[in-house]
Amino acid sequence: MMQLFGLQPADLVLVLLLLLNALTFVIYGVDKWRARGGRWRIPERTLLLLAAFGGAFGACLGMVVWNHKTSHKRFRYLVPVFVLLQGLLAFYFLRLY
DSSP states (O other), X not given: OOOBTTBOHHHHHHHHHHHHHHHHHHHHHHHHHHHHHTOOOOOHHHXXXXXXXXXXXXXXXXXXXXXXXXXXXXXXXXXXXXXXXXHHHHHHHHHHO
């Protein structure tokens, strides 16, 4: 099986997902900081896309830690759905290995 940086493909995917979730968490915090300062904001679409494409756990954690976007229904409902779907996908693929 092909390796990259000495990692198996499944390990590489896990590392990439961890990095994406960490990045998403930080971006939610930066957006909250910008909101408090009245600065230019990160578009909601970008925040939701980060959550949808693998960063749902980081987005959910960012919403809780930074208390950010918790009053927006779109975030309050979609981010947990993304967490559930990504958790189910992770469980399914981990069972394959």
